[in-house]
Amino acid sequence: MGEQESKHPRRRGAAAAAFVGLSVTAGVLVSAMVAPVVAVAGVATETGIHLFETMPEALTVDALAQTTDIYAKNRDGEPVLLASVYEQNRKNVGWEDISRFVKDALTATEDPRFYTHGGVDIPSALRAAIGNASSGEVGSGASTITMQYVKNILIQRAEAIRDKDERDAAYAEATKTSMDRKLREMRLAIGLEKALPKDQIMLGYLNIAHFGGSVYGIEAAAEYYFGVTAADLTLAQAAALVATVNAPNDFRIDDPDNIGDNKFRRDNDVLAAMLEEKRITQAQHDEAVATPIEPNITPPSTGCVTANPLGAGFFCGYVQRVIENEKVLSDPADSRYSTMKSGGYDIYTTLDLDLQASAVAAVDAYVPRSTDVLDLGSSLVTVEPGTGRILAMAQNKDFNADQDEASPENTAVNYSTDEAYGGSNGFQAGSTYKVFTLAEWLKDGRSLNDAVNGDSRTLTLSSFKDSCQGSGSGSYSPKNDSGQKPGNISVRAATAGSVNGAYFSMAQKLDQCEIRKTAEAFGVRRADGKPLTSYVSDVLGTNEVSPVRMAAAFAGIANAGVYCSPIAIDRIVGPDGAEVPVPESSCSEAVSPEVAATMASALQSVTRDGTGRASNPNDGIPVFGKTGTTDSEKDTWFVGSTTRLTTAVWVGNVTGDVSLRRSTVGGIQADQLRHRVWKQYMTAANTVRPGRASPRPPRVPPTTSRHVRFPPVGVGGWQ
Structure with missing residues (x-):
């Protein structure tokens, strides 16, 4: 039924209006239903009805936590997945991206009258209410797909709370077995049916539902458990996944001990219900029942360790640190937290996989x-x-x-x-740091052909100018590498041979503070975050970088x-394409x-x-x-x-x-x-x-x- 409605806009519009009417009717009937139930439970009838009628009716459908993917580029400039990061393994998909078998299995098993009720299935609710009245609860049974969607929204909202105590309290409130929780779900389900078309409600449920472990949503479930997309699920596969939604961790089929229980529920509940509701033929039913459950567990890329085969785990970690430190994906509600692991972003990095492969090989x-x-x-x-x-x-x-x-x-x-x-304190730069003395030498109007004393010798620190921290006192006796004694030497030759004595002769004619400032102008910082120093010895690269x-x-x-x-990131695209x-x-x-x-x-x-x-x-x-x-x-x-x-x-x-x-x-x-x-x-x-x-x-x-x-x-x- 849902498939047919999605293909006929006029029929869908008329049906939507009818559902609003059903929702209003459902509200009246639920109010009437509350009276005898709460009376048996020992609660005043007026109080019970008032409790229902004063509950919030509107429910905002929050953005769901989704997997974020990090990409590098191949030779053709095409993106290649490095790693995925997530709190919940979920990929939202559209209505046409889900097999018809999934939709039919879900409605037949969980809510056969989904397309005809207004959010609450009154006959089922009455039966459940009478059955629970003696305990004073309306806490089990009678949940429509819409009500289950409401419950999942409230659970997701609770799990997104950062404070542990607040999160635990909200989760307990969303999952407790009590009359007021069930009534709240009914009230919100009725409101949701007024606001959204049926197909959108079912799609929302299929994208939010838990399928065991860290797997959420039908697309991630199809990929993880069977290695296919949700659109390509067979009848037997779809029924096995729908069989898990009531008790995801009890029926998840990545645990071999659960496969027998899953098959029993698949065959005797899901497939049997689909046959009874005429969603499948007898031949389809028999073929699916005869099909063994054969998982093709396909674990998703989880975290930057999965970039190790490309030698890019450290780069991936660096990208994550950039996002965290520079608050690129901060939670709008609290900038201390990042939405990277829940926002469903596509992160396109600067990494060139051809060059990366050559780097790793070398x-x-x-x-x-x-x-x-x-x-x-x-x-x-x-x-x-x-x-x-x-x-x-x-x-x-x-x-x-x-x-x-x-x-x-x-x-x-x-x-x-x-x-x-990334955690490193850096390393002394050694003579690579001499380029900043060279730069200052040339900025000061001097030449590569100028001759300077290249011999190693004892230096008087007060002979070096430092306008930042003042000249030092005492002496310093650096050595040339391998005992070099070149005498007077040109700056070009001193650079080619990395002659320490020559570079100290150059530094004596310059301002140590200006050498430091030139290094800073080239972006050099200490790796530990402290300011660069400008000691005489820094000419030889004693700052850790x-x-x-x-x-x-x-x-x-x-x-x-x-x-x-x-920079490490070229662009980031959100789940909405922005x-x-x-x-x-x-x-x-x-x-x-x-x-x-x-x-x-x-x-x-x-x-x-x-x-x-x-x-x-x-x-x-x-x-x-x-x-x-x-x-x-x-x-x-x-x-x-x-x-x-x-x-x-x-x-x-x-x-x-x-x-x-x-x-x-x-x-x-x-x-x-x-x-x-x-x-x-x-x-x-x-x-x-x-x-x-x-x-x-x-x-x-x-x-x-x-x-x-x-x-x-x-x-x-x-x-």
């Missing part, structure tokens, strides 16, 4: 998940210059959201991000000096285009014949970068870029301070692992997104444009 090729040599960690992050979009994020562990269950093979800590976005921030900073150099903050505002990359000029081009030129010397030459793919695509090694070789870095991709690789100690230079992993000196990873990854990445010869300054003010175009080969900049 890390896996050289950095094992565990080793007897040291507690080894590694991170690779790629950021797109000019947009800030994070295109790849990989590390040498599997993602495990439970910090307490971490092992040498997996962790809950994302090494790529700041503490607030995250790989994603260093990648974004170097992307600013590639982008003609315009830094764009890293776009949700997402955090956008904020772009600003860190240094002038001329300074950026000169920095890139100096950093090309690093990859051409300097400390980073082992990272260079040598595939004809220009690349610049900078190495970084901390005291005792505890942490090692290589951060480099083409005009299209900027990648930071960190390899180091997660805990402890074992020297990577004095350790061997897989037959390779451990401080060389960063180069092997970067080179393999960027060789593959350059085939997908090959860089161009040089960037050029943006044509518009950098604060108003997120994207910077690059010129033809050989025009200005670095080559």
Whole structure:
């Protein structure tokens, strides 16, 4: 009957008017029915009728909790599911997306007169009322589909309450066995029938109903229990699912012990009722009864651990932290809470699965998940210059959201991000941080050809200017790597060879505070959330930072000096198809285009014949970068870029301070692992997104444009 009505608008309109009349009639009859029942129960008749007639009649149908899906992009730009997150596994579907067998099974079994009553089935209600009168309750039996829908709405509303005590009280009120609860359901069901057409009520019920465990709604039930959509359910399958609605956890068929009980109810209640109500033929009935219940349990993607096969569990977790920290999907009623796990959103991220696969392959090729040599960690992050979009994020562990269950093979800590976005305190940047002294040197009007003293020596701290926190006192005796004694050396050569003594000579001519401010202009922050310091030793990168921030900073150099903050989300679409505002990359000029081009030129010397030459793919695509090694070789870095991709690789100690230079992993000196990873990854990445010869300054003010175009080969900049 419901199918026929949905196809005839005029008939449906006339039927709707008739149902309103039925609803009014039902209200009168229920009022009359209350009198003898409450009298037997020992309650004054006038009080019982007054109780019913003064109950609220209107019920708002709340938005249901739905599954949120997180997507990456494949080579063709099509979305690929990374993970789903939910409090209730539910996917709302439309009327035409549900098999006719489901609708017929539900009405035949639960409410044969659904399309002819006004919300309360008076004959059934009277029988139930008389049967319960001696106990003073009207608490069992006689529930129409509309009344069950009302009860489910009230339960869902109770379960959405954040405060536990309030939630428990509301749930108890919605489920208690009592006369007033049943009367309230009747009253609200009558009101609901006045407001909504029958098909919409049944559809609402099928989308809200519990089917066992965390499975809610007919679509999720069909997918989970049988691996099909609700539209494709067979008669036998539909009947088995409808058999569960009265006692979902008793009849759920993912527990083999329940299959016998489910089949008994399916055959003797559901299919028998469908035959009696002439919803199916005898032949259909017999065939369905003879069909065994054979579940095809298809667990949904649950949480970011399901992105591990793509190596994207940590990126997925980062996306969740962005949404949480920046209140992207805050509950309108209470901004402290997020609707991410209940809102039914589609979240389209910036992750490029081609690049991600190459990143995972490169890390896996050289950095094992565990080793007897040291507690080894590694991170690779790629950021797109000019947009800030994070295109790849990989590390040498599997993602495990439970910090307490971490092992040498997996962790809950994302090494790529700041503490607030993944739990890492960051790592000392080492000599990759020298680029900010280089930037300040060039901003101060100095040249790459200027000669400075490159020897290691004892430094008087008072000789260093710091307008932020004042000059220090005492002395400092940093060493050059491998005992370098180059004497006077050009800044270009000092950059290529990462000569510590030369960079301290440069810093003595600058303001330490301004070096710090330049680093901040490139988006660098301490991973623990504290402000960057500007100590003399910071020239060598003693601030603990995250790989994603260093990648974004170097992307600013590639982008003609315009830094764009890293982003992980392209767009979010709500269940209604409306776009949700997402955090956008904020772009600003860190240094002038001329300074950026000169920095890139100096950093090309690093990859051409300097400390980073082992990272260079040598595939004809220009690349610049900078190495970084901390005291005792505890942490090692290589951060480099083409005009299209900027990648930071960190390899180091997660805990402890074992020297990577004095350790061997897989037959390779451990401080060389960063180069092997970067080179393999960027060789593959350059085939997908090959860089161009040089960037050029943006044509518009950098604060108003997120994207910077690059010129033809050989025009200005670095080559």
